[in-house]
């Protein structure tokens with residue numbers, strides 16, 4: 001297996017996903033926190049990322065949070081393959097989108113992914129349990145800057161994927177208007 005060179009893989013962040021100097025510190029909304037711990041499935045069960053019974057979905061379990069840092073896990077199943085025996089990169093990006101979106105949710109607004117940048121650091125074999133972490137690095141207007149990583153086998157396992165993103169706050173109509 002190819003060994004990644006950490007010196008060349010410091011961060012997926014670009015200027016677009018780096019908070020500006022005058023960004024505010026993230027503040028967790030107590031009501032969103034309540035959603036996280038007591039409702040969990042507030043968005044329904046159809047989500048490809050976290051729906052517990054979506055066929056071939058990621059079925060990510062949110063395992064906890066500390067401030068805006070959130071944690072989750074999922075298992076790579078054969079239907080998540082790209083190259084034989086290995087997770088598809090799009091699956092790993094979707095997993096990062098989900099956990100980054102979870103941290104954005106904790107801020108209390110309704111956020112959608114505007115931009116998602118991903119570094120694929122090492123291959124992830126089918127059967128792996130992937131441990132996801134995400135956090136908010138700053139808020140500026142409607143923009144929430146996010147970053148996170150996925151590790152193989154445990155919270156201290158080797159990093160397989162890193163992501164940085166900017167999420168944009170949207171009104172409720174974003175989800176309800178007819179298109």
Ligand SMILES: CCCCCCCCCCCC(=O)SCCNC(=O)CCNC(=O)[C@H](O)C(C)(C)COP(=O)(O)OP(=O)(O)OC[C@H]1O[C@@H](n2cnc3c(N)ncnc32)[C@H](O)[C@@H]1OP(=O)(O)O
Nearest residue numbers: 016035036040097098101102105112113114115141166168
């Ligand atoms: C416990 C339960 C947990 C629940 C946890 C739930 C987890 C769910 C996770 C899944 C999340 C998703 O996948 S969401 C689905 C994927 N995403 C989408 O479908 C979004 C599609 N795109 C859009 O609808 C739109 O482009 C928007 C809303 C993103 C932006 O449009 P807009 O509202 O007109 O805003 P606009 O004026 O263009 O931009 C507002 C500001 O954001 C910046 N901005 C906009 N787009 C970008 C961009 N790509 N990259 C950088 N910056 C951007 C602009 O420069 C501007 O900055 P400034 O001028 O203010 O400085």
